Amino acid sequence: MFSIGSPAKVESNLALKNIPSDMENVLYLASFAANSHNAQSWKLRISHSNKTIELHLDEKRLLDVVDPENRELYISLGCYIESLQTSFQAYGYEMITQDIAPNKENHYQVAIISYKKKENSKPNQETIDIIQQRHTDKRKYLSQQIDSKTITNFTKRYKDMSYYQAGSSEYNLLKDKSIEAMTEQTSNIEFLKEQDHWLRFSNKEVEEKKDGISGDMLGLNPILKSLYYLTTNHQNSTSQTFAKQSIDTLKNQVENSSGFFVITGNQTISDWIRVGRETQRFWYDCVKEKIAVQPISSIIEVPSIKEEVQNRLNLNKDIQMIFRVGYVKEYGENISPRRNLEEYISVSD
Template identity: 25%
Template sequence: MMNRRRFLGIGGGCIVIAGVTSYALSDRRNLVRNDLRPDPIPRLLLKKDERTILYLASLAPSGHNTQPWFIKRLQPYHWIVCNDQTKWLTAVDPTQRETMLSIGAFLQNLEYAANNLGYACQFELKAKTNRDEEVMEVRLVNADLQAKYDTDHIKQRRTMRSGILPVELKQEDVNDLINKDIDFVHFIPPKTAAYRHLNEQTLEANKVQSYRDAAQKELANWIRFSSKDAEKYRDGLTPGSMEIEGFTGWVVRNFYGKPNVMKNGFRDQNIEQVEKQVATSGGWFVITSKNQSVTSLLETGQRMQRLFLKVRKKGIAIHPMTQILEEPSIHQGLNSAIGINEPVQFILRTGYLKNYPGAVSLRRPVDWLIRS
């Protein structure tokens, strides 16, 4: 997101000088998921298993961490997973394609979490378009399951932007990660023409998007600079999730706001950081779908999440970089350039990590997800 070493230069030396003493007397670390206090008295009389399953489902990834879902609870263990229009990213996702992919990831987490507690999921599709509010009806039924999914994989999943090593993924790791999704998940190794195209066009798309005011304003609206706002909203991008730590993180939390995002210095630093990111990776994963239908997008979101939940145990990072797909002028010619015919839905930078930190992105409490 930003070049942390140069970040202080935007604010000017006066912030640094004035801040040294204050830093010693105030919060020195980012607000992260484990810091969130649980609601002392839950508002809703949810069953314990319902609360656990829905929380784990909510740990799915989404663009700018908008968490574009809510739940209509019809009866205990009988819900409708819904599309939250207030969380749409209209500047970068005008068709709500990414919204459906995110809800697909939510559904995959939900199924795994239900499985862990001994429930099978009965799904019934409700949505006909990406903009329909009611997406999927879900009933949970007790089941005698032979194997239960380890939900620690869901809790520990994390997007990593930095620290990815320029070492090509081992073929055995690629095979294990793709497994049965070989028709839809494609690995693009380094030193290939497709790899170079993705590097170059990801950078170009970020240049376009960073200077497209509507997209930049939308980004600004989802950055929770202060710990106060982060705890209030429990969504969006925080300094912690953007990997801005230490004194720089403190400056961001206390001195930055939406107007800074619209300044050229902020935009240029984002582009500079992307240039460094695409220069170091072990390859790209590209995930395709059969078509652009709601069913296909939801299935593709589930497919991406299954991949994402496998990588940590191998010390492999995934960094979604979707800008090529969000900028029509850059998107044209993508398929022919990388040799793939089917619709591309995810472009994921990947590679090995030396150290894999814990999850930090915030989540709204389960009670906030429930609507009548």
């Protein structure tokens, strides 16, 4: 039981041909970006001589059922761009991003990134720590309310952001509709099959695949993680018994929060990427304030429920992100597995 419930030991290989070690560290840190299902749906092509990076959506790592327009994945790429920029800055690099309109012909390239090492620069450990601490926290949060000045600062700093405090009618709407949306989703066998593809049910599976959602990421303590791995597998994770457990877990989460932050935006790829960059910056700010964060996506993934919620909240743009937030006793750090760099990064001279 102790062995099963112990943390997975994922060792990511950072080695890349012709890339200096500090740059390898930058690229590894960048992969700690928030991303849907921990699918890590990014692909990079680095020109070592030109000091440029082409960033592409990885067509082999799509979420066709919950994300048929790739909205979540483009938001994830926006998170990656912001994470990459922050990582470059932490290691003394300058970075300039040129946005590209992705299409099939350019292999869904979203940006070309130029980078340059600044002279006599040293790593900024404080920034590195913030990058490594940022994570999704699915545990129960404390009942303490978020500081009002913090809420005001966030809603002023980030475009199209609103906050709904626990106990308000808006909060209850988001809570109830999240559960309703999850209930509808889990009645769909195709949703359950896609979810199963990204779930990991043993430390061995986590250590081999280095992606997806592990028991550690679910916030389970060693005993609960052991029971989870012993009783759940890829054969029964598409059952209605497992679906009911998922709904019960979501209920417990949304009923134990300080509130919800919501970001809205336009339904365009460029705005999805913008939302991703703001999401990553917002999350870093939450790390600094020791505010735990969990994205709640079920409402957004069920169009009819999303439209109803938008109308009832009087929002004039589409909901792009919903964040459950609150304080926790111990903040923790990012324990999500990350792939070897060479699996998604190619380097040319």
